[in-house]
Amino acid sequence: MSGLHKTVGDLAIFGGKPAFAEALHVGRPNLGNRQRLLERINDILDSRWLTNHGRYVAEFERRVAEVTGVAHCVAICNGTVALEIAIRALNLRGEVIVPAFTFIATAHALQWQGIQPVFCDIDLLTHNLDPAQVERLITPRTTGIIGVHVWGRSCEVERLEDLARRHHLGLLFDAAHAFACSHHGRMMGSFGDAEVFSFHATKFANTFEGGAIVTNNSELAARIRLMKNFGFAGKDHVVCLGTNGKMSEVSAAMGLTALESLEEIIAVNRRNYELYRAGLAELPGIRLVAYDPAQKNNYQYIVLVVDSAEVGISRDDLVRILHAENVIARRYFYPGCHRMEPYRSCCPQDGASLARTDLLSQSVISLPTGTAVAPETVQAICGIVRLVVAHRREVQRRLEPRSSEGATAA
Numbered sequence: 519m520s521g522l523h524k525t526v527g528d529l530a531i532f533g534g535k536p537a538f539a540e541a542l543h544v545g546r547p548n549l550g551n552r553q554r555l556l557e558r559i560n561d562i563l564d565s566r567w568l569t570n571h572g573r574y575v576a577e578f579e580r581r582v583a584e585v586t587g588v589a590h591c592v593a594i595c596n597g598t599v600a601l602e603i604a605i606r607a608l609n610l611r612g613e614v615i616v617p618a619f620t621f622i623a624t625a626h627a628l629q630w631q632g633i634q635p636v637f638c639d640i641d642l643l644t645h646n647l648d649p650a651q652v653e654r655l656i657t658p659r660t661t662g663i664i665g666v667h668v669w670g671r672s673c674e675v676e677r678l679e680d681l682a683r684r685h686h687l688g689l690l691f692d693a694a695h696a697f698a699c700s701h702h703g704r705m706m707g708s709f710g711d712a713e714v715f716s717f718h719a720t721k722f723a724n725t726f727e728g729g730a731i732v733t734n735n736s737e738l739a740a741r742i743r744l745m746k747n748f749g750f751a752g753k754d755h756v757v758c759l760g761t762n763g764k765m766s767e768v769s770a771a772m773g774l775t776a777l778e779s780l781e782e783i784i785a786v787n788r789r790n791y792e793l794y795r796a797g798l799a800e801l802p803g804i805r806l807v808a809y810d811p812a813q814k815n816n817y818q819y820i821v822l823v824v825d826s827a828e829v830g831i832s833r834d835d836l837v838r839i840l841h842a843e844n845v846i847a848r849r850y851f852y853p854g855c856h857r858m859e860p861y862r863s864c865c866p867q868d869g870a871s872l873a874r875t876d877l878l879s880q881s882v883i884s885l886p887t888g889t890a891v892a893p894e895t896v897q898a899i900c901g902i903v904r905l906v907v908a909h910r911r912e913v914q915r916r917l918e919p920r921s922s923e924g925a926t927a928a
């Protein structure tokens with residue numbers, strides 16, 4: 519880290535030296551105990567059993583089921599394939615209601631198998647599906663709802679479960695962000711028909727690439743196990759359509775290592791969250807997305823909601839300023855699935871129906887956290903934001919020629 523900026527002229531976007539010599543990413547992987555991981559990998563190599571339901575995957579599944587308190591966990595090669603398999607195992611067809619304020623994988627997992635995602639707006643407080651609008655979007659073709667626990671904060675689970683029950687719909691939760699989080703004291707993973715986790719490298723607990731489907735429904739779990747292994751029910755005996763969704767042994771070894779460090783990683787994420795909270799307190803127009811202290815949280819996303827009118831600087835200008843300092847802030851989930859292909863062309867929706875998704879996706883910034891981010895780094899990032907906000911008129915004036923040159927935030 520180079521010196522702290524004191525004046526607007528020190529900002530890298532105006533020619534100063536970047537606050538950080540190297541790029542600071544939002545999702546640097548948490549590595550856990552390297553020695554334990556290498557021991558496990560050596561053991562895997564010695565055993566010459568690299569994939570196909572090995573003992574590390576079995577142990578990882580047991581541990582995930584334990585952490586979430588769910589009867590069945592099926593480890594999958596990544597979160598996207600896990601969604602695809604869960605959708606197929608639940609026999610969803612026709613139309614499925616999903617938020618557009620999510621990572622594109624949620625929508626793709628449907629469209630990939632010829633199911634139409636019907637995008638529903640969100641609640642601006644929770645950032646999750648608005649159950650009232652979900653109900654209005656149900657048609658005779660609707661077979662299911664996929665709620666996404668964005669940032670690990672739960673959907674309005676009870677209202678969605680009630681809707682699904684009354685309308686005989688499948689209910690799946692994309693819990694990619696929500697591993698080790700709770701809702702009303704109950705661990706996420708046990709809601710709806712099934713829930714899907716991602717253990718991608720950028721998630722706070724990772725298996726390099728990986729995911730899992732968890733459910734309390736034994737029949738569903740059995741179907742999922744067949745489907746993730748080409749439909750094999752025994753050697754030379756295929757009983758249904760399937761794919762290759764298996765997790766490898768090294769991935770499971772990484773996952774087990776992460777699970778051993780789970781509490782430490784969460785503690786670091788929480789420390790960073792509290793530092794961001796203190797460092798960004800009482801800034802006009804900038805609000806840190808809060809986690810409910812009464813619940814278990816993994817604190818893996820640090821998300822700012824920027825009210826550009828109140829700050830006097832656009833969200834994208836703030837992102838550009840941070841990038842110049844080598845803080846590679848992200849705009850998850852801009853511009854919303856409905857504004858990306860193929861959905862923009864194939865299922866245009868009238869603007870009004872996703873107005874809150876549009877507003878939020880134009881206001882959010884994700885900031886770096888995780889075990890690779892030290893307390894002084896968080897404080898320095900907060901210092902940059904505070905400097906910009908404190909001198910917003912000067913910053914805006916100096917930015918104006920650049921903004922009109924049409925530069926866009928990455």
Ligand code: T4K
Nearest residue numbers: 543544545546547596597598621623694716717718719720
């Ligand atoms: N549903 C939801 C709600 C999701 O958020 C996701 C994934 C899924 C479903 C699908 O699950 P998976 O199939 O991925 O298991 C990233 C992740 O790739 C993606 O997993 C995640 N959500 C999404 C929110 O973020 P990108 O395209 O932004 O990734 P990328 O490559 O730009 O990496 C993000 C940051 O992490 C960068 O700042 C660089 C840094 N990084 C990344 C990798 C891979 C590292 O420092 N080291 C690394 O190894 O999507």
